[in-house]
Amino acid sequence: MSEETRLREEICRYGRSLFERGLTPGSSGNISLRLDDGGWLVTPTNASLGFLDPARISRLDAGGRLISGDKPTKEIPLHTALYDSRTEARAIVHLHSTHAVAVSMLPEIDPKAVLPPLTPYYLMRAGATALVPYFRPGDPAVADAIRGLAGRYASVLLANHGPVVAGTTLEGAVFATEELEETAKLYLLLRNLNPRTLSPDQVQDLVSHFGLTLPEHRNCPSEGDGHRHG
Template sequence: MTAIISEETRLRDDIVAVGKSLFDRLFTFGSTGNISARLSSGELLMTPTNASLGSLDPARLSKFSAEGVHIGGDKPTKEAFLHQCMYCERKGAGAVVHLHSTHAVAVSIIDGLDQEDLLPPLTAYYAMRVGRLPLVAYYPPGDETLANAVAEKARDAHAVLLANHGPVVAGASLREAQYATEELEETAKLFLMLRGERIRPLTAEQRDALKGR
């Protein structure tokens, strides 16, 4: 008889797999970064505090009620509010990935960029998976007033970049959030490599033509 794997068990395993993949490929390091995903019940599973994404235990993930109350698992990350405010503003979100990825953080520190759209559309996949990337002003780690600033930007963008901190990206599924976060990091890397060069990003017309793909 084939065993029936529950939605929650499958999602726990998926979070662990995505976390290890991101960690092993140096998209995050140490105990930085956190991942959450939403069950069909509205409950959230989230990586706990002081946990490395490279060695997560599916049984120890933090669990929240649909109302945002911690109801199981290890103590949640102090950045849980970042995830919860993204879900509040992005009603179709099924997952949120927050990393301290090196190149995206570097972009967040550069002065003089357009704070409403930090990166040019260098590739079609960036335009499709990320779109617009606004900057959220700096707040100390764990400062819950950051939630209001993130929520304001998230109304019109599913990816935001926290100044001197890192990206927060929502997606319809865990894989979509992962892929968008990776595309953001790779585009940030390209952007930094090309600084000082004359670039040819996608035109506004080319970018608009990709919407909905």
């Protein structure tokens, strides 16, 4: 089995898992992988993540031109912007997961820190999450908004739309997206109940112990360009 064949099957496997657990309904959501030659594999437009065909996944060259497979998702601009600003990223997952979308609509959300540090695994996997204003799906202007974050965030929440998460592997991007969704669910369950979040000292302990790099915001004292964990 070639490496590209393996990656195509990996996209299908994770896509089906996300779909079957209700994390992205219908034909919503998309996944991409950046290849060693600079090209991409990306899920096609109007394709359900639960029923992907490895042979029909879109293959793009380094310039974003379609080489083979079906027409790619219209969300190419947001994938391109995140890859350009986070050069270590090799995979991106974009979902329309219910709880994350719900949080994106709340008036009190801090665009520099969408969710408070409720659990260590949210920080370890997703890091801090930025909120990007609403843009029409597929609008190239979303790319400018993401580039404006200067690569500081691996996880971004599009207002009234859904999360976009980058990772060094597809598994890592999927796990981070799932952690973001679960933390959004916790936030909605605890909203207005004055929950006990991780203290600045507890956050700093995670930063020191796991080598996290988090954008500066009101809950996390460190500054950097993303996150990593071991």
